Amino acid sequence: MSWTDYSTAPVPGTVICPKDQVQGVRALTVDTDKGQFPLLVVATDQGIRAYVNACPHQYLPLNYRGDQMLSADGTKLLCTAHGARFDIHTGHVVEGADCGLDSVPVRIDGTMLVVDG
Numbered sequence: 001m002s003w004t005d006y007s008t009a010p011v012p013g014t015v016i017c018p019k020d021q022v023q024g025v026r027a028l029t030v031d032t033d034k035g036q037f038p039l040l041v042v043a044t045d046q047g048i049r050a051y052v053n054a055c056p057h058q059y060l061p062l063n064y065r066g067d068q069m070l071s072a073d074g075t076k077l078l079c080t081a082h083g084a085r086f087d088i089h090t091g092h093v094v095e096g097a098d099c100g101l102d103s104v105p106v107r108i109d110g111t112m113l114v115v116d117g
Contacts, residue, residue: 003052003102008035012117016041016106019048019113025070025077027053027063030115039104040069041113042077044088048113051091051101055079077101 003009010016010032017028022041030037038053038061053061058081062069065080076085076094084096091101105116 001056001102003104006037006052006102008032008037010037010115012115014115016050016113016115018111019108020111022048022113027061027067027069040077040101041106042070042088046089048106048108049089049091050104050106050113051077051086052104054102055081055084055097056093056099056101057082057084057097 010030014030016030022043025042028039028041030039040051040053040062042049055062060081062077062079069078071078075088077088078085085094086101087094091103093100106113107116
């Protein structure tokens, strides 16, 4: 599934949040014309990454049972519902799920983080 397959997917150019609010891992809800879109933004040593905040195992948000979504070594995103692990840079599954997270392209536009085309 691609992030654009979600019924509430934001259009390119949608403002997500000020870039300085992205530190560590942050779960956000992006309001679109079609409803609310669950987004997970992650500050990494390779820049900011964004994923649909839905574990592919049960489509629950990664922070369903708490906000501790980053592994102790800072290299994996964790599903708090059932413990699946995903590579922080790619969203690829490392353990506990059938497939990886759906990546959402983002860019920094001035001081804001926005959905890229």
